Amino acid sequence: MVKNAPSLPPIRIPFCRPDYGKQERAAFEEAIAGGRLEGGGVQTQACEAILQDMTGAKRVLITPSCTAALEMMALALELGPGDEVIMPAFTFVSTANAFALRGATPVFVDIDPLTMNLDIEAVRAAITPKTRAIMVVHYAGVGCEMEAFETLCAEHELVLLEDAAQAVGAYWNGKALGSFGSMAAFSFHHTKNITCGEGGALLINQNDLIKPSEFIRDKGTDRADFLRGQVSKYEWRSLGSSYLLSELAAAVLLGQLQREAALTQARMQIWQSYDAHFGRSNSIRTPHIPTAATHNAHIYAIRFENQTLRDACIAFLRKNGIIAAPHYVALHLTPAGKQFGRASGPMKHTIDAAQTLLRLPLYSAMGEEEVTLVIESLSAFLHQNGLAEA
Ligand SMILES: Cc1ncc(COP(=O)(O)O)c(C=O)c1O
Structure with missing residues (x-):
C-alpha cells in the first residue's frame, strides 16, 4: 500500500507568476484575426524592433x-569536435548542452562568490589552444565585468558570448547586457x-554573423531574403533548424515587451523590500550589486552557512504556503557534465552556491501582503535558528 505524502498546506505564494494583461490579450486577438500564425510575421518583427x-x-x-x-550560436560559429567553450559550472544545462550538441567541449570554471558570475582569473587559467569562445552568464540579471572579458577575449582572439x-x-556601465x-x-x-x-x-552584434544566423533560424535556407524580395526563390544554404517562434507566442511577448519598464519597476520594489529587511544581515549572505551594474530584479537570492539550513528554510517556508527555490546543480558534477564537458580548476564557490543558495518568490504582480508574509516567515525562520540580529 502506498502511504499518503504528509499533507502540506495549500500554496499561498508561488515562486513566480507571470503577469499577462490587456495588452497581451489584444495582441493575441490581433494575431488570430490576422490569420497567419507562422513565425516571422508582424508580431515577430515588432518584438525584434523593440529588442533592437x-x-x-x-x-x-x-x-x-x-x-x-544558444544552439544557433554554436551553429553560426561552426563550433565542433576539438573546440572548447569556457563557461561557469553554476549555470543552466542549456548553456553547455548547446555546444556539446555540436561536439564541442564545455569547459567549466568557478564563479565569483559575491555575484555568482564567472571568475575572470579562473577563466584566464582555463584558456588552452583549443579555446574558441568565452560564455559569460549574467546571474540574476547582474552584469559580469564586461570590459575585463572584452580585453581577455581580444588578447587571446576568442569570441565573447x-x-x-x-x-x-539590465545594464553594465549603462550599456545593455546582450550587446557586448x-x-x-x-x-x-x-x-x-x-x-x-x-x-x-538571439542578439547578434557582429555584422558577418547576421546572415548565417538568419539561415540557421529558417531551416538553413535563405527564406528571409526571399520574403524581403532579395532572391526569387529560396534554397538550402547551410545547416539550420526550425528556430522561429510562432506568431501567437510573439503576440504575447510583444505585450510584455511594451510593458517592460513597468514590469521591471514592480519587481524592483519587491527586491528592495527584501533587501531593506535582509540586506544588512551578518548571518545570511544577500545579493551583491557592483556599482557598474544596473540589474533588473530578476532574482533575490540569499545564501546560508550550509545546505542543512537552506533545506530547512525551504521546508519551513513551504509549511507557510510559500515556495522558495534553490538554483543550479553544479554542472561539472552531473552525469552529462562529466561525459561531455570538463572542469578546470577548483569549484569551491560553485559547490557552495549550489548547496546554500535560496531564491525568494518574486513576481511583478506580488501584492504587499504577500511580500510581508515572505519577510515575516523568513524572519521567523532566522529567529528560530539563532540567525537573526539582536
Ligand atoms: C542561464 C540560463 N541559460 C539558459 C536558460 C534556458 O532558457 P530557456 O528555458 O528559454 O531555453 C536558462 C533558463 O532558466 C538559464 O537560466
Missing part, C-alpha cells in the same frame, strides 16, 4: 527559447521577467 531598440544589438532574432538561441537568459532590461558579445541569448521562459511561456532571442 532596447539593447542596441545589430540584429535580433526571436526564437522558441533561449536554449534555441553572453548567456543573458536572465538579463533582459558577438552574440547573446535572452530567455522569455515562464520564470523570467518578460515571458510568453516559452521563448527566447
Whole structure:
C-alpha cells in the first residue's frame, strides 16, 4: 500500500507568476484575426524592433527559447569536435548542452562568490589552444565585468558570448547586457521577467554573423531574403533548424515587451523590500550589486552557512504556503557534465552556491501582503535558528 505524502498546506505564494494583461490579450486577438500564425510575421518583427531598440544589438532574432538561441550560436560559429567553450559550472544545462550538441567541449570554471558570475582569473587559467569562445552568464540579471572579458577575449582572439537568459532590461556601465558579445541569448521562459511561456532571442552584434544566423533560424535556407524580395526563390544554404517562434507566442511577448519598464519597476520594489529587511544581515549572505551594474530584479537570492539550513528554510517556508527555490546543480558534477564537458580548476564557490543558495518568490504582480508574509516567515525562520540580529 502506498502511504499518503504528509499533507502540506495549500500554496499561498508561488515562486513566480507571470503577469499577462490587456495588452497581451489584444495582441493575441490581433494575431488570430490576422490569420497567419507562422513565425516571422508582424508580431515577430515588432518584438525584434523593440529588442533592437532596447539593447542596441545589430540584429535580433526571436526564437522558441533561449536554449534555441544558444544552439544557433554554436551553429553560426561552426563550433565542433576539438573546440572548447569556457563557461561557469553554476549555470543552466542549456548553456553547455548547446555546444556539446555540436561536439564541442564545455569547459567549466568557478564563479565569483559575491555575484555568482564567472571568475575572470579562473577563466584566464582555463584558456588552452583549443579555446574558441568565452560564455559569460549574467546571474540574476547582474552584469559580469564586461570590459575585463572584452580585453581577455581580444588578447587571446576568442569570441565573447553572453548567456543573458536572465538579463533582459539590465545594464553594465549603462550599456545593455546582450550587446557586448558577438552574440547573446535572452530567455522569455515562464520564470523570467518578460515571458510568453516559452521563448527566447538571439542578439547578434557582429555584422558577418547576421546572415548565417538568419539561415540557421529558417531551416538553413535563405527564406528571409526571399520574403524581403532579395532572391526569387529560396534554397538550402547551410545547416539550420526550425528556430522561429510562432506568431501567437510573439503576440504575447510583444505585450510584455511594451510593458517592460513597468514590469521591471514592480519587481524592483519587491527586491528592495527584501533587501531593506535582509540586506544588512551578518548571518545570511544577500545579493551583491557592483556599482557598474544596473540589474533588473530578476532574482533575490540569499545564501546560508550550509545546505542543512537552506533545506530547512525551504521546508519551513513551504509549511507557510510559500515556495522558495534553490538554483543550479553544479554542472561539472552531473552525469552529462562529466561525459561531455570538463572542469578546470577548483569549484569551491560553485559547490557552495549550489548547496546554500535560496531564491525568494518574486513576481511583478506580488501584492504587499504577500511580500510581508515572505519577510515575516523568513524572519521567523532566522529567529528560530539563532540567525537573526539582536
Ligand atoms: C542561464 C540560463 N541559460 C539558459 C536558460 C534556458 O532558457 P530557456 O528555458 O528559454 O531555453 C536558462 C533558463 O532558466 C538559464 O537560466
